[in-house]
Amino acid sequence: MRIAVPAEAKGIETRVAATPETVKKFIGLGASVSVEKGAGLQAGISDAEFEAAGASIAKSAKDVLKDADIALMVRRPADAEMKNLKSGAIVVAIMDPYGQDAALAGLAKAGVSAFAMEFMPRITRAQVMDVLSSQANLAGYRAVIDGAAEYGRALPMMMTAAGTVPAARIFIMGVGVAGLQAIATARRMGAVVTATDVRPATKEQVESLGAKFLAVEDEEFKQAQTAGGYAKEMSKEYQAKQAELTASHIAKQDIVITTALIPGRPAPRLITKAMVESMKAGSVIIDLAVERGGNCELAKPGEIVVTDNGVRIVGHLNVPGRLAATSSSLYAKNLYAFVETMIDKKDKKLAVNWDDELVKATLLTRDGAVVHPNFQPKA
Numbered sequence: 001m002r003i004a005v006p007a008e009a010k011g012i013e014t015r016v017a018a019t020p021e022t023v024k025k026f027i028g029l030g031a032s033v034s035v036e037k038g039a040g041l042q043a044g045i046s047d048a049e050f051e052a053a054g055a056s057i058a059k060s061a062k063d064v065l066k067d068a069d070i071a072l073m074v075r076r077p078a079d080a081e082m083k084n085l086k087s088g089a090i091v092v093a094i095m096d097p098y099g100q101d102a103a104l105a106g107l108a109k110a111g112v113s114a115f116a117m118e119f120m121p122r123i124t125r126a127q128v129m130d131v132l133s134s135q136a137n138l139a140g141y142r143a144v145i146d147g148a149a150e151y152g153r154a155l156p157m158m159m160t161a162a163g164t165v166p167a168a169r170i171f172i173m174g175v176g177v178a179g180l181q182a183i184a185t186a187r188r189m190g191a192v193v194t195a196t197d198v199r200p201a202t203k204e205q206v207e208s209l210g211a212k213f214l215a216v217e218d219e220e221f222k223q224a225q226t227a228g229g230y231a232k233e234m235s236k237e238y239q240a241k242q243a244e245l246t247a248s249h250i251a252k253q254d255i256v257i258t259t260a261l262i263p264g265r266p267a268p269r270l271i272t273k274a275m276v277e278s279m280k281a282g283s284v285i286i287d288l289a290v291e292r293g294g295n296c297e298l299a300k301p302g303e304i305v306v307t308d309n310g311v312r313i314v315g316h317l318n319v320p321g322r323l324a325a326t327s328s329s330l331y332a333k334n335l336y337a338f339v340e341t342m343i344d345k346k347d348k349k350l351a352v353n354w355d356d357e358l359v360k361a362t363l364l365t366r367d368g369a370v371v372h373p374n375f376q377p378k379a
Contacts, residue, residue, distance in 0.1 A: 001031045001343070001350050004068035006061045007039035008075060014042040014324035015331060017072040017093070020053035022336040027054045029340065030348025036064040043328040069350055070342075072335050076114075079106055087111030090342070090352070092335055094118050094131060095364060097375065098264045104375060108365040113352075115362045117334065118263075119372075126358055128337040133177045134330040135320040140181030140259065142322050143286045144170070144189065147255040150284045150304070150312045156190020167192045171253040172211070173246070173270050173295065174260035175202040178288055182257050183209045191255075196246060198234050214249060216241045234268075243272070251278040257286045258295035264374070267292040281310030290315035338362075 003026055005018040016039050023033045033055040037047055047057045058064035065071060065084035073093035088111060095116035097104055107114045117131040148155055158165035170186045172179045175197035186193045193211035200221055206213045215221060220238045250256055260268050267289035276298055287299040298305055298313050305313040320327040344351035353359060364372045
């Protein structure tokens, strides 16, 4: 049983899919682990550390993937990488499959069993495998750090001999895992925090962290959560009412952090150009949904936009990757917890239970076909 850990694309991804800790655990399960040279450098892990944990170091992506039974990756393999995978190999990664029909077809054509970690069901058994939560948690933390850096002023109220420094006002839009961590971080740093979300269950969570909740609490709001805990797409009427409420609030904020995403859909537009124009010079918007079209109308992927009225709109890509060492550590543990369920501990060999609910929920392709129900042809 051979496990491969290739290097991610340089300039795009700083994380790595394994750490010396998880390498040791995989070897303990009877696997041999091969890591591509330099794969962990951007996450602060040297080749020597991987070797000390028992991994072998491969010189190239071709060498590391050759004859691999399992490939552990952060992002979906590129076409060139898929050519190096043997038919029947298992590929585990964040696949980002929506709107990527050609990439899915390529995975199927390669004959690999591709697992999308972001489809992990949110059940008790799978909590330790939840990559969306582990990575979003760090993105929420980093958003506050980035916001504070761009804001250029102190966040907490300070009483000094020279005068009083007022506390910064931070508004969090979207209270999922990222939003809750952003609230907690901003509160720890001394800011006055408000937050909004369409899901009624988040109100108590927001208030428990010491922030004030802001939302239009009508009948639609009370039904705005799916059984899986995700936000539903709201009606145009509700969106208009919510926009009216938040518009006046945004104008008074120093930092606004948007985190709103709906799986499989473009990011909802929360901040219009007019709202940005109402903000004062020096205020900051951090758009964590910029890779899905952005919550802010003026956000640009990979750029920091400075508007005519002096508002800084930050559109960093791969925000968890801005904390590569920590995010890699958590992501690698998520992968290990999942892959471990596919290994027979007694015989120390690969033994996938294709009827396991975790396997069914995350399996995209198998035996040359796209098998996930979300990507089947519509009648």
